[in-house]
Amino acid sequence: MIRRPLRPLARILSARAEGTDPDLVEAEERAARLAARHRAERQKAETRLLLLGVVFILCFTTVAGRMALLSAAVPVEPRAEGTSEPIRAQRANIVDHNGAILATNLVTASLYAQPAQMIDPAAAAEALAVIFPDLDAETLRTRFTDGRKFLWIKRTISPEQRQAVHDLGEPGLLFGPREVRFYPNGALASHVLGGASFGREGVDAAEIVGTAGVERMFDQRLRDPAEVGEALRLSIDIDAQVALEEVLATGMAEMHAKGAVGILMEADTGQIRALASLPDFDPNQRPPLPTSGDPADSPLFNRAAQGRYELGSSFKPLTAALAIEEGKVGPKTLVDTKGPMHWGRFTIHDFHNYGPRLTVEDVLVKSSNIGAARLAIASGTAAQKRFLGEVGMLAPVPVELSEAARTTPMVPSNWSDLSTITIGFGHGIAVTPLHLxxxxxxxxxGGLRVHPSIVASDVRPTEADRIISARTSQEIREMLRQVVVRGTAKGADIPGYAVAGKTGTADKPLRHGGYARDKVIATFASFFPADKPRYVLVITLDEPVTYINKTAFRTAGLTAVPVAAKAIKRLAPVLGMRPDAPVETEEPPLYTVAGNE
Incomplete structure (x- = not known):
C-alpha cells in the first residue's frame, strides 16, 4: 500500500504560485486521510455485525429445532440401569403344529416411585396398600421417606390397577411400559413351554428371558430382533395335548398315583405330538424352585424328561429285538424258563410259574423275567451295551427341552453279567419315559432310530439310522400285538384300533438303598395301529394303586394299561384315525383283571 503524503510537492508549488497558504493543502490531505480511515472502520464494523447476526440466527434456529423435536417425542424416564446395550422387550410367539398360539406377549405397565417428587408419601402408602393387598403400608411409608430417589413398587400391574393408581393424582408415582409373557392356555403343555421371567430391567423396558422348557432352549432365537416376527412352531398338537392331559389327570386320580407321564410321538419321525407331566403348573404364575426335599415332588419337575426310572418289563422287547437281530433266536424259539433262576448268590423269579419252556413270543406275552434273562445272556454283555447305546438309552435324549439335556440315564458302573441279566428285564438301569x-x-x-423333536420339522430318519432290520421290527410288532390280545395288556385291546405294546412294573428304589414293597412305577409303552404304526404312546404312573374287591393292585396291567386305552380312544379321532370296526358305545370300566403286568 502506497501512503499518500500530507504535503504533495506539486500542490505546494501550485499553491505558492497562486499565492495561497500551503498549510491549507496539508489540512485538506489530513481531512481526506481521516475520512478514508472512518469509511474503512465503518465497513469493517458492518461486516462484523453481519457475521454476528448470521451466527445468532444459526444458533437460535438450532435451539428451536431441537426444542421442536423434543416436544414431538414421547417423554420417557431415564433408565434405572447404566448399560449402554438397549433392552429388547419383544419376544417371538410360540405356536403349535397347526398355528394355535401357545405363548405370546401382552402389553402392560410397571409401577415405580420417585419419593422426592411425592406430595404426601404417607397417604400414597396407605392408598397403594389398598390397591395392592400384598403390599404393607408401613413398609412403603418407610421407603418413601428414607431418602432414596427411586423405588420399584410393582413390576407388572393390570389396567384396573393402573387406573386406580392414576386416580390418586400423586406425581411421584410413575408408570413404565412393559411387555409380559402370556400363556393363553394356562397349564396346558406347561412342561413343554417351561416359562419366562424378567432379565435386565429399566423403567421403560424389561428383558424377557426363558427359564425352562423350549422358552429357555430357544431363548436367543425368540429374542432375536430378526426373528421376532416369525413364530416358533412346535410339533405339539394342542387338541391331542388337551385330550392326553385330561385322560392322564383322570387316570392319575382314579389310580391314586403320585404323578403321571404321557408321551405321544410319531413313530416314523420322532415328532412329539403331545407331552404331559403331572402334577403341572401355570407358567403365567410359575412357582419358585424348591429349596429342600425331593425335587420330584415339585410341580416344576418334568417327569417325562427328568424322571429317571427303572421301567421294568417294558425293556423286554429291546432284549428280544437284540437276540433276534443277533440271530440267536426267532419268535418261536423255545427259551428255558424253569425257575427260580440262580446266578451266583442272586435268585430270579417270575410272577407265576410259566413252566420249563416258553417261546420268545410268550416270554413277552407272559412277561417272563427268567426268559428275558436267558435272552440277555445269549446276546452277551458287550452286545447289550452296544445295542442300548445305539438305541440312545445311555445318553441324554436329544430333544429340544433344557431339562432333557441335563438328564443322563443311570447305568451300572460295573456292567457285569448280573447287570446284563437284570437290564434284560428292565432293572438295574434308569431312563426317562422319553428314552422309552x-x-x-x-x-x-421298521428299525430306524428317530431323533425326537418338540419343534416342527420335516426331518426323517434314513438308512444311516438303522438299528435293527425291517424283519426284526415286524416280528417284534407282531409279538407285542399278542401281548395286548392275550397277554398282560388285554385292557388295551380296543375294538377298531389294533394296539401293540408292553407293560412294565418296577419297584421304586428307596433313597438309602433297597426297594419299596408297596410303591411301583407302572408303565405301558405302546404303538398303534399295530400293523402300520403311526404313533407311539407311553403312559407311566408313579406309585399307582387300584382296588378291586377291596384288594390293592399296583401292576401296570391294572393301572397304566386302562389309562392308555382311554387315551388312545380319545386321541385316535383327534389324530384323524378312523376305527377299523364299529366301536362299542358303552364305556368299559377303567380297569379289568389282567396278568402280572
Missing part, C-alpha cells in the same frame, strides 16, 4: 418312547418308535417304524 424313542426306543419304541425304532421298534415300530
Amino acid at each position: 418312547a424313542t426306543a419304541y418308535a425304532m421298534l415300530a417304524n
